[in-house]
Amino acid sequence: MPQGDKSAYTDKQKRKAEHIEESYEKQGLPQEEAEKRAWATVNKQDGGGKKSGSGRANHKKE
Numbered sequence: 001m002p003q004g005d006k007s008a009y010t011d012k013q014k015r016k017a018e019h020i021e022e023s024y025e026k027q028g029l030p031q032e033e034a035e036k037r038a039w040a041t042v043n044k045q046d047g048g049g050k051k052s053g054s055g056r057a058n059h060k061k062e
Contacts, residue, residue, distance in 0.1 A: 008049030009042070017042045 006014065017038040024034035 006039075010050055013042050013046055013049070016045075 009017075017035075020041050021031075021034045021038035024037055025031060029037070
């Protein structure tokens with residue numbers, strides 16, 4: 001997947017990024033910077049794009 005490709009994100013994540021971007025633009029940030037920050041926020045909150053549900057838990061057996 002090339003850098004900048006948003007196809008791995010869910011519709012919900014894309015909507016979230018859009019709303020965050022609009023908020024940053026209202027604060028006076030340029031559109032390009034607002035978009036970068038919005039996607040960085042989504043990545044931080046959700047851990048990136050789509051993830052499969054099965055087998056993702058980190059179960060440590062001692």
